[in-house]
Amino acid sequence: MKDLSKQKVRGIVIESTSKGENDKWLTLLCKDIGKITVKSRGCRKPNSKLFGCSGLFCYCDYIIDDHLKYNQLISGDSLKSFFVGCDNLKKLSLANYFAYMTNKMLRPEQADNEFMYFLLKGLQALDSGLNDLACAGYIFELRSLEIIGFLPCPDDCCTSCGSRETTYFTPEGVLCGECAAKNGVRVDKNTLYALKSIFEEPLESVFKLKFDKDIKPVLSDCAALAMRYYMKKCFKDTDMFKDENWY
Numbered sequence: 001m002k003d004l005s006k007q008k009v010r011g012i013v014i015e016s017t018s019k020g021e022n023d024k025w026l027t028l029l030c031k032d033i034g035k036i037t038v039k040s041r042g043c044r045k046p047n048s049k050l051f052g053c054s055g056l057f058c059y060c061d062y063i064i065d066d067h068l069k070y071n072q073l074i075s076g077d078s079l080k081s082f083f084v085g086c087d088n089l090k091k092l093s094l095a096n097y098f099a100y101m102t103n104k105m106l107r108p109e110q111a112d113n114e115f116m117y118f119l120l121k122g123l124q125a126l127d128s129g130l131n132d133l134a135c136a137g138y139i140f141e142l143r144s145l146e147i148i149g150f151l152p153c154p155d156d157c158c159t160s161c162g163s164r165e166t167t168y169f170t171p172e173g174v175l176c177g178e179c180a181a182k183n184g185v186r187v188d189k190n191t192l193y194a195l196k197s198i199f200e201e202p203l204e205s206v207f208k209l210k211f212d213k214d215i216k217p218v219l220s221d222c223a224a225l226a227m228r229y230y231m232k233k234c235f236k237d238t239d240m241f242k243d244e245n246w247y
Contacts, residue, residue, distance in 0.1 A: 009033055010079070012059040012120065014099040018044065024054050026073065027103055028062065029119065034111040035103065038064055038071040049075065056099065057082040057123060082123045091126050094133050098122050098140055104231075105148055115147050118203050125207035135216065136207055138223035142198050143206060150230050153199040154192055166192065169222045171229035185221045194219060 011030035019025050022044045029035050043050035053060045053076025060076035082095070102119050106112055122140050130136055145151035152173050157164050159173030166174040168184035174192065175184060187195070194215050201209055211219060 006074075007064055009036075009062050009064055010060075011036075011062055012116070013054070013056050014103050014119075016054065016056045022048075026054060029102060029106070029116050030062075031113055031116060032111055034109040035106050036064075036071060036109060038062075038073045040073040043073070052076075053078060057095065059120065080120075080124075082127050090133060091130075094137055095123055095126050097137070098126075101140070101144060105144060112148070114203070115144070118143065118147060118206075121203055121207060130207065132210075134220060135209070135211065138220050139198055139207055139209065141223040141227050142195070142219075143203075145226055145230060146199050151226055154195045156192075169195065169225070171226045183225065185218060185225055187218060187222070191215050191218045191222075195222065 009028070009030040011028035011033075013026050014029050014035075015027035017025045019039070022042045024040045024043050026038050026040050027035060028038060040050050040054040042048045043054035045051065050073055052058070053062070054073070058076070058078065059080040059082070060078050062076045063074040065072045065074050098119060102115065106115060118140075122136065125136055126133075142151065146153060151171065152159075154166075154169065154174045156166065158166050158176040158179055159170075160175055160179040163176040163178070165176045167177050167186055167188075168175045168180035169187045169192075170180065170184045174187070190212070194211050197209060198206065198219075
């Protein structure tokens with residue numbers, strides 16, 4: 001466990017679990033440090049100084065103390081408050097999904113500032129009144145897999161044989177009709193271009209991408225296929241598919 005004695009860290013709460021009557025265990029995704037767990041003592045009391053910095057999606061500069069065998073939250077200065085879900089419960093569910101997947105994809109103390117920035121831009125997009133929630137969902141899924149190095153950016157030729165007739169999307173690349181597995185998603189040139197834009201667009205603006213209505217269902221199928229493949233193969237977890245469906 002990293003020594004965080006009286007250290008100032010910038011982070012966002014991606015998981016919050018109540019403990020006892022007034023405490024919480026928080027999972028923070030922190031800049032330059034990665035994912036850590038801290039105890040927020042007494043934060044559930046309305047008059048606690050930690051009340052306003054211990055909720056899910058709180059983005060703060062925190063002071064952490066390495067207290068005995070665990071990290072303890074000392075204080076937090078708010079940098080940004082996300083109010084996702086105040087006007088739309090499905091938006092709140094999607095924000096929770098973003099946080100859940102972030103927690104699942106990153107190992108403890110695996111510093112990934114790019115992923116942290118990506119998560120913040122996703123929450124900011126939801127908070128700003130984004131209407132196309134399904135689009136935000138599959139953008140998050142596809143780009144997050146690319147950031148952590150699992151899903152390659154689609155190429156213009158078959159990953160297996162090099163043919164220029166790429167007609168199927170698979171979790172391991174695009175394939176031609178002869179090389180494609182049965183579980184591939186058939187894509188045309190416009191859909192392939194849309195996929196490449198999700199992978200190549202700067203994180204600052206990736207959630208602002210818009211797609212034609214005939215392309216959206218295919219992009220959703222691609223994201224669903226990739227998520228099921230990698231969640232089962234790499235994370236041994238498919239729970240998120242039981243209750244929510246963004247497609």
